[in-house]
Amino acid sequence: MLDVDGVLTDDGFWWDGAGQELKRFCFLDVMGISRAGRAGLRFALCSGEDSAIVTRYAAKLAINDVYLGCKDKAAALRDFAARHDLALEAVAFMGNDVNDVEAMEIAGLAAVPADAHPSVARRAALVTKRAAGHGAVRELLDMLVPSINPS
Numbered sequence: 001m002l003d004v005d006g007v008l009t010d011d012g013f014w015w016d017g018a019g020q021e022l023k024r025f026c027f028l029d030v031m032g033i034s035r036a037g038r039a040g041l042r043f044a045l046c047s048g049e050d051s052a053i054v055t056r057y058a059a060k061l062a063i064n065d066v067y068l069g070c071k072d073k074a075a076a077l078r079d080f081a082a083r084h085d086l087a088l089e090a091v092a093f094m095g096n097d098v099n100d101v102e103a104m105e106i107a108g109l110a111a112v113p114a115d116a117h118p119s120v121a122r123r124a125a126l127v128t129k130r131a132a133g134h135g136a137v138r139e140l141l142d143m144l145v146p147s148i149n150p151s
Contacts (some may be wrong), residue, residue, distance in 0.1 A: 006096035010133030032138035
């Protein structure tokens, strides 16, 4: 399960002249998710925002489990695990800020990008070398599923 803002994005956003919100995603992460999905991993996106951008990203990557406007990420993680008959210990969660801590505490693997809030990074089992929105998710996936990288 992946948080979106501050994990898949660099935690920033833009507004265009019409007031439309825009976010930047990283193709390293896109390729990692795509390859890990083909290798059998299931993915869920969990965002505190209710964003059409997240819905579009999920559709692009065929991620069916999407929790938008989510204020209780631990509950979302429990729901995802139950829906797929997974033990919580079998689910990794990558977050970056204080609203992710409860989900991190119940996940089998808690990971954060290099630029996560320091108080949250201290609680993670894994801190990537890459920053959010710059391949942090791919780095995690490369560790979890080494076969997704060509030799």
